[in-house]
Amino acid sequence: MTAQANMADQAAHPPDAADLRRSLHEPERFTAIYDRYFTAVYKYVAGRLGPQAADDLAAETFLIAFHKRGTFDPRRGAVRPWLFGIATNLVAQHRRDEVRRYRALARAGAERHTTGGHEDRVVRLVTAERMQPALARALAKLSRGERDVVLLVALSGLAHEEVAQALDIPYGTVGSRLSRARRKLRAALGQEEAR
Secondary structure, three states: OOHHHHHHHHHHOOOHHHHHHHOOOOHHHHHHHHHHHHHHHHHHHHHHHOHHHHHHHHHHHHHHHHHHHHHOOHHHOOHHHHHHHHHHHHHHHOHHHHHHHHHHHHHHOOOOOOOOOHHHHHHHHHOHHHOOHHHHHHHHHOOHHHHHHHHHHHHHOOOHHHHHHHHOOOHHHHHHHHHHHHHHHHHHHHHHHHO
C-alpha cells in the first residue's frame, strides 16, 4: 500500500483498521474495536432476535472477528460494516427464530415494560419488542435479503455502501432490495390501516 493510500485508509477508517492490524501482534488492542462497536452490534442483534439472543450473538460476533482479524482487508471497506456482516450472518443462522419472533409480536402486540435498567430501556426502544404488530407481520413476510438490508439501515444506521460491504452484495442491490422492501412494508402497513 502506498503512503497516499495508507493515509486515505486511515482518514476513511480511523483508528479501526490500525487497531485491528495492531491486534495481530498485541491482541489486547482488539478491545478498542470491541469497546467502540459492541453496543451498536448488540442493539442490531437485539432488534432482530431479542435481548436474550443478542447477548450471545453479539459476543460471538466479536469472537469471530477476533479470530478472523488477520483476514480483514481495509481496501474492501471499513471495520464497522465488516462486523455487521458477521452479525448478519449469525442472525441468518437464527432466522427462523427471527421470523417466529415477528409473528409472535404481531399476534401479541408489543410488550410495554417500564422497569429495568437504562440499558434495558434503550434496547427496548430500538428493538422489535416496541414494534407495532402490523410492522412485525410485514417484516416477517419480507425475504431474508430484504429484511437484512432494511434492518441494517433501520437498526444500525448503516449507509448503503456499508450494507453492501456487510452483506457482500453490489451497491445497486442494496438500493433495489431496500426500495422493494419499503414498498412491501408501506403496502402491508397501508392494508392494516384500512382494516
